[in-house]
Amino acid sequence: MQMAAIPFDTTDWSAVEPTRHAGDAGEALWRTRHVGPEGNQIRVRMVEYSPGYISDHWCQKGHVLLVLEGELETTLADGRVFTLKPGMSYQVADGAEPHRSRTEGGAKLFIVD
Numbered sequence: 001m002q003m004a005a006i007p008f009d010t011t012d013w014s015a016v017e018p019t020r021h022a023g024d025a026g027e028a029l030w031r032t033r034h035v036g037p038e039g040n041q042i043r044v045r046m047v048e049y050s051p052g053y054i055s056d057h058w059c060q061k062g063h064v065l066l067v068l069e070g071e072l073e074t075t076l077a078d079g080r081v082f083t084l085k086p087g088m089s090y091q092v093a094d095g096a097e098p099h100r101s102r103t104e105g106g107a108k109l110f111i112v113d
Contacts, residue, residue, distance in 0.1 A: 005037045013046045026053030026103075043113050051106040059101075062094035063113040070107030075100050 016031035031046040049070070058077060066089040074082045074090065077098040084090065092099060 024054040026050040045111045047109045049107045054102040055100045058098040064091045066110045068108045072107045
């Protein structure tokens with residue numbers, strides 16, 4: 001990721017229209033912005049998982065993810081499981097380690113990819 005040609009800007013996340021994404025169970029609400037030049041855009045998201053959310057796929061996209069509220073359980077394809085609580089984050093490269101997330105009570109995340 002090359003963070004270039006991004007002017008200073010602020011985001012009022014409550015003003016960004018959410019999109020709904022169904023999981024195997026529950027749903028995710030994404031508030032998404034794309035910043036930077038075409039061909040090298042960075043996606044910045046505020047994501048809310050409903051209670052009982054289970055991802056519908058093994059993700060291979062790289063992310064930097066920060067848990068703001070709730071608790072997130074992320075399972076890697078090799079079977080390792082990580083539980084993240086508010087103030088915890090993870091980072092993973094594109095194609096490095098497939099991962100899948102779930103939450104029992106819901107979670108609010110800030111994600112950059």
